[in-house]
Amino acid sequence: MVKPCSFKGGIHIPYNKDRTTGKTAELVPTPKQVVIPINQHLGAPNKAIVAVGDAVKRGQKIADAAAPGPMTVPVHASIAGIVKKIEARLQSNNTEGLCVVIEADDAVSGDEFMPPLDPFACNKEEALERIREAGVVGMGGAGFPAHVKLNPPPAKKIDFIIADGAECEGYLTTDEAAIRAKTDVVVRGVAILMRITGVKNGIIGMEDNKAVITDASSGASINLVEKLEKAVSNLKNELKNKFPGEIEVKLCQTRYPQGGEKLLIKALTGREVPPPPALPADAGCIVQNVASLIAISEAFNVWDIDKNEWSNHGRPLIKRGLTVSGGACGAPRNIVAPIGTVLADLPAEYFGVDYGKLEKIVFGGPMMGVAVPHLNIPIQKNTSGVNFFTAAETYADAEGYCIRCGRCIKDCSMRLYPVLMNNALEAADFDEAERIGLMDCIECGSCTFNCPARIRLVQRFRVGKFKLRNYVAAKAAAAKAKEEAAKAKG
Ligand code: SF4
Ligand code: SF4
Numbered sequence: 336m337v338k339p340c341s342f343k344g345g346i347h348i349p350y351n352k353d354r355t356t357g358k359t360a361e362l363v364p365t366p367k368q369v370v371i372p373i374n375q376h377l378g379a380p381n382k383a384i385v386a387v388g389d390a391v392k393r394g395q396k397i398a399d400a401a402a403p404g405p406m407t408v409p410v411h412a413s414i415a416g417i418v419k420k421i422e423a424r425l426q427s428n429n430t431e432g433l434c435v436v437i438e439a440d441d442a443v444s445g446d447e448f449m450p451p452l453d454p455f456a457c458n459k460e461e462a463l464e465r466i467r468e469a470g471v472v473g474m475g476g477a478g479f480p481a482h483v484k485l486n487p488p489p490a491k492k493i494d495f496i497i498a499d500g501a502e503c504e505g506y507l508t509t510d511e512a513a514i515r516a517k518t519d520v521v522v523r524g525v526a527i528l529m530r531i532t533g534v535k536n537g538i539i540g541m542e543d544n545k546a547v548i549t550d551a552s553s554g555a556s557i558n559l560v561e562k563l564e565k566a567v568s569n570l571k572n573e574l575k576n577k578f579p580g581e582i583e584v585k586l587c588q589t590r591y592p593q594g595g596e597k598l599l600i601k602a603l604t605g606r607e608v609p610p611p612p613a614l615p616a617d618a619g620c621i622v623q624n625v626a627s628l629i630a631i632s633e634a635f636n637v638w639d640i641d642k643n644e645w646s647n648h649g650r651p652l653i654k655r656g657l658t659v660s661g662g663a664c665g666a667p668r669n670i671v672a673p674i675g676t677v678l679a680d681l682p683a684e685y686f687g688v689d690y691g692k693l694e695k696i697v698f699g700g701p702m703m704g705v706a707v708p709h710l711n712i713p714i715q716k717n718t719s720g721v722n723f724f725t726a727a728e729t730y731a732d733a734e735g736y737c738i739r740c741g742r743c744i745k746d747c748s749m750r751l752y753p754v755l756m757n758n759a760l761e762a763a764d765f766d767e768a769e770r771i772g773l774m775d776c777i778e779c780g781s782c783t784f785n786c787p788a789r790i791r792l793v794q795r796f797r798v799g800k801f802k803l804r805n806y807v808a809a810k811a812a813a814a815k816a817k818e819e820a821a822k823a824k825g
Pocket of ligand 2: 783
């Protein structure tokens, strides 16, 4: 067994993955309606391209770029039915956004998928266009368009394609379930990325708590590393000289936030991503979450596991796996749900929520997730989990005063000085906050987790980064105005 690699800093959190680890993801009962946000990506906004009353097939495009541009990603109907409403709804990031509400209708059925495309024979432009058309975004985080990530400027030399299977957040086991159920598809996804980018080195990274898992129903032991290595070998045999390079499986120490892109790159390659605005490509790496790799692979052709054959169509991103867990969830499980499924629409007993114990609903994990006010919120492309937390699992202590213990500095995975950043923000000294690295903060919450004074450092950094961006923009605008005034004076 290889020695697990890691990074400096970080923390051990209560992982609480035992509730769902080893559980196979189950497809939820088809919902009677879905609520699909038309913007689920980072980039230029979309516009709806269907109208109320339209009949739509599953897989049909329902929203696309409002104006042409590279940072655009379409969204698709995840069930067949009738468009009932197009209206603003609360989304999983707690902001309102335009959503297309589709109601299932017996009179409408069928799929509108894409014809199959061989990713190992088509050219790069065709492959990137296919990934965009399929609506694939980063499914582990902010929803960055996958086709843009795979097409870095020519000056940036990429040496590694990294599959992020770390899943360092507490409670979540959806990536583990996906790797286990679709091992071959994950590996194929890595190979497709290597083919598109011309990169010869692929790495599949996982935390070492996923090296061997126990099947929850049979009790059988499953070695995921061996399973992945076997899938690599199978794909090599299938593709022969079209296999694009070497793919290795590497384990990282179980340490939060190991799944952060920069930390995973450091752990797996030893490379450092420079400070913002630099991206992983500046360290010669492209990182994709395993769920996105599956979506990319299935955009070209879908392997039908039940029939054991290719289904001869490329499927857009219309469903995803997620973990539903938390102490107030009576039936924690991994599920696969159509994008736009509203959990409140599923049968109550499906999750067995104990409302007497429920303190907080969180979309995502306990460290980086977003607390939401109710369950009438749709599952989106980047929803990796929904947690029903009890009071004991939430963080409600009153804030105290900083005792200058330095623990936040020790725990910061990005080697920052959280206490000093907080002081600078309290003094509204944005120049100082920027100088000491506020924009480098990945908002992992490690500093907050162990702060004995219970200071909500990460929440302040989230707001602080927003204010700092506005401050920098205002400063630039003022400097430009001054320059123009000076020019006008002659
Ligand atoms: S961990 Fe909390 S109390 Fe300690 S230095 Fe940092 S902010 Fe202050
Ligand atoms: S300062 Fe930012 S990067 Fe560092 S531990 Fe806190 S939240 Fe994480």
